[in-house]
Amino acid sequence: MKIKKYLVRDMREAMQRIKEDMGPDAVILASRKVRGRGILGLFRPRRLEVTAALDEPRETAKVAAKPEPEAAHTASRRTYSRAAPELQFALADEDGRPPAVTQPRQWDKLSVHQELHEMKSLLNRLTSYNSAFAAGEGFFNRWEQFLTENEIDKEIITDIMKTLRDQIDPSDVKRYDRARLCVQNEIMNLVAPAYSDQDLGHVVAFVGPTGVGKTTTLAKLAAQYTLFHGKSTAVVTLDTYRIGAVEQLQIYADIMGVPLEVANTPSQLKDAVARHRNKDFVFVDTAGRPSHESSKITEIKTYLDSIDEPVQVLLCLSCNTKQRDLLRVLTDFSQLNYSALVFTKLDETEATGSILNLIRYSGIPVTHITNGQNMPDDIEVLYPKKLAKLLTRGAGLDA
Incomplete structure (x- = not known):
């Protein structure tokens, strides 16, 4: 049997x-984690020492044909009669005495038993290791399945x-x-470059496809800053196309105690923002536009470009949208130079991996998430650690 160790x-x-x-x-017979030799080995990461074996087949001697019993008996008697004197002389001791008959040695039997015992022990260890290896693969496979089902x-x-696999035993x-x-640390490392700056600017515009919840998201965020953080805010809406849009936003503004203005032209938007220059935030609500209608998106850009100061554009996306469509929305709205995403x-969904996918794909942070209809509670600031916890929530993989 050939046995060899690998580091x-x-x-x-x-x-x-x-x-x-x-x-x-x-x-594989055994494995264990070891450190390198010498003082420098103490500062190096532990490695895996694996012992493997290969059972090399032995050559089997050819068995001679068995002679006929009577012929063999006669031949052996004749041969012994002729050779006996010479054999006795050749095998005799120096003093002429014939040699003693040698008995089978007991340690030969013990050696066979010991070898069988060692082979049985190796087989038991191999079976145990294979079971542990299979259990380990099952553990990793469950994690991979969980991440896949989360649509990462x-x-x-x-x-x-x-x-x-490198870090977990x-x-x-x-x-x-x-x-x-x-897994959480790896997710945070993946998205960290996108989160260099999350501070909101003075003028914040909410854009996105029809039906993703821009107006509700704006109202929740305005309420958070007004009611919980003591910030002064104003709201300006461009959405005069959707029936009841202005009335809905007026109700929110009245509850929060903030001013609401309606802008039907770019110049009206410019003047409205200028009137609220002293406010901490001016939130601008835009009309929902199908992402494939580039002319409608260009119209929004014309409005935003009329403002005399920088505008932070938040692109609102829905978590229950297919990733293929999300990527198309990113491209179609890119002319608005959005600096952050809101999901x-x-x-309404159990799979939230698209958040991580889009951050990795675009390099743009997701600053907020909304998770219900309650006003103003169901909105949260999203940062790398919270995203990592969100994506590993419900990972009951220790069974």
């Missing part, structure tokens, strides 16, 4: 090297799973907590 980064590398070196018939992109899942009793923290209707 590798993970079990995947071990399986590949063993197969290349010893062939597909090799088996395959490329992102591949990056997360590589880190998970599936036999650890705390593997679930450690794995969840590992609405989280309460």
Whole structure:
């Protein structure tokens, strides 16, 4: 039996090297995590030492044909009669005495029993290891399935799973907590570059496709800043197309105690913003536009360009929209130079991976999420840590 040890980064590398070196018939006997030798080894990450074995077949001697019993007996007597004197002389001791008959040695039997015992022990260890390896793969497979069901992109899942396999020992009793923290850290690292600056500007415009909840989102955010943070706000709406849009917003404005103005032309919007220059925030509500109607989006741009100061544009998207359509909306509304995204209707879907996908794809942060109809409570500021917790919520994978 050929036995060899391998020092590798993970079990995947071990399986590949063993197969290349010893062939597909090799088996894994044991594995353990070790550090490098010497003082420098203390500061290096632990590696995996894997012991593998290959049972090499022994050559079997050819068995001679068995002679006829009577012929063999006669031949042996004749041969012994002729050769006996010479054999006795050759095998005799120096003093001429014939040699003593040698009895079978007891340690030969013990050696066989010991070898059988060692083989049985190796088989038991191999069975135990294979069971543990299968359980570990099951643990990782459940995590991969959870991320897939959350509709996270395959490329992102591949990056997360590589880190998970490198850092988590599936036999650890705390593997679930450690794995969840590992996945959360990986998500935060993926989106961190997009979250360099989340502060709202003085003028904030809400844009997006029809029906995503722009007006409700604006009202919730205005109420949060007015009622909970003591900020002075004003609201200007351009949405005079939708029936009841102005009346709906007027009700919200009256409840909050903030002024509401209606702008039917770019110049009216410019003047309205100028009148509220002393306010902390001026929130601008725009009409919903189908993303494929570029002329309608250009019309909104004309309004926003009339304002004499920088405008922060928030693109509102719905969580229950297919990712293919979300990517198209990003492209169609790009002429408005939006600087942040807002995801609405989280309460209407179980899969929230599209939030992570769009941040990774566009490099633009998602600053807020809405998750219900309650005014003004069902809106939250979103930052990397909260996003990571949101995406791992309900990950009951320790079963």
